[in-house]
Amino acid sequence: MIYRTPEYCRDFRCIAGECRDSCCKGWEIDIDEAAAERYRAVKGAFGERLRNSIKDGCFVLTEDERCPFLNKDGLCDIYTELGKESLCHICSEHPRYFEWFGTVKEGGTGLCCEASAQLILSRPFALCEEEVPFEEAAGEYDAELFDMLYEAREAMLQAVNDEDTPFADSLCSVLDIAEKAQSFIDMPVQREEAAADSDRAMQEIFRCFSELEPIDGNWIPYINECAGKLRGAPPAEREHIPYLRRIAAYFLFRYVMKSVYDGNVLGYAVFSVLSVIFTGQLFRCGAVERGKCGFAECADIAKNYSKETEYCEENMEKLLRLFETEPFFSVSTLKCIIRDTFVENADDI
Numbered sequence: 001m002i003y004r005t006p007e008y009c010r011d012f013r014c015i016a017g018e019c020r021d022s023c024c025k026g027w028e029i030d031i032d033e034a035a036a037e038r039y040r041a042v043k044g045a046f047g048e049r050l051r052n053s054i055k056d057g058c059f060v061l062t063e064d065e066r067c068p069f070l071n072k073d074g075l076c077d078i079y080t081e082l083g084k085e086s087l088c089h090i091c092s093e094h095p096r097y098f099e100w101f102g103t104v105k106e107g108g109t110g111l112c113c114e115a116s117a118q119l120i121l122s123r124p125f126a127l128c129e130e131e132v133p134f135e136e137a138a139g140e141y142d143a144e145l146f147d148m149l150y151e152a153r154e155a156m157l158q159a160v161n162d163e164d165t166p167f168a169d170s171l172c173s174v175l176d177i178a179e180k181a182q183s184f185i186d187m188p189v190q191r192e193e194a195a196a197d198s199d200r201a202m203q204e205i206f207r208c209f210s211e212l213e214p215i216d217g218n219w220i221p222y223i224n225e226c227a228g229k230l231r232g233a234p235p236a237e238r239e240h241i242p243y244l245r246r247i248a249a250y251f252l253f254r255y256v257m258k259s260v261y262d263g264n265v266l267g268y269a270v271f272s273v274l275s276v277i278f279t280g281q282l283f284r285c286g287a288v289e290r291g292k293c294g295f296a297e298c299a300d301i302a303k304n305y306s307k308e309t310e311y312c313e314e315n316m317e318k319l320l321r322l323f324e325t326e327p328f329f330s331v332s333t334l335k336c337i338i339r340d341t342f343v344e345n346a347d348d349i
Ligand code: SF4
Pocket: 013, 014, 015, 016, 019, 020, 021, 022, 023, 024, 094, 095, 112, 113, 114, 115, 116
């Protein structure tokens, strides 16, 4: 089968002990049955420690929410004691993600990981393909729909990768392509009225994000603080636009083809564009205090955003539902926000 992935994934390396926001902290880690069986068979003191650290199929996190096997050097004791092949499925795959479509497999590394976020933001988006052994891991899908969605996603990726087109136009094109694709799947999309003004709509969007389930306790206070800074924040910086194009490509690549299973191409495109708008606003707020939001800070912001949205199933489901009902998530409102946020740079970008 064909495996399609962004080129940068070939260079992904976990930075382990140097990671400032290890994925072994703050998440519940489910242990798959095969790993649980291996752990039950481990002998000696380490086997005892393993068994005492597992409850209801998960590792029992410490008081500060660390995996009990994450040592003070930021390394994994299971990896060091038993080897890489002893890790449970989640730990051996993270931050990689995969999706299967018949004879095509797609995948990449998630934006929620510090090392991966830096890779994603640092390079222009390009895909590569290789032959891999066949794996069957997905349900039935409509091949004709797949082809149509694939073409639509290609057009969206081309739009966000085209640096000769003003960024606001690229994002609006993505929404236009998604609306057209959606109208092939079901009834023509009903265009909702634009909200009164894009500042108000942006405040509503910040409010909505602040009502999602937080993964990190600092996130909600942080975005509330940013909401308060938005009016006085400098316009989108020219140097942020390539990062935002790459974030757009990451989300479009990862999500648009999922709609072959649920038909929600517009929802995934809106999520991708909204992710760019929201992180772009956070980059602007980051510049308020320091006068500049540099590469490392932008990568950190994008990583935190990813953790709080796409890496929480409940939050993703809530957002996709809200896109269908809230006027501030309508395509026309998002276009107003895009034009107001990025248009000032249009001539330069
Ligand atoms: S977040 Fe990424 S870089 Fe950090 S420990 Fe996890 S996989 Fe490694």
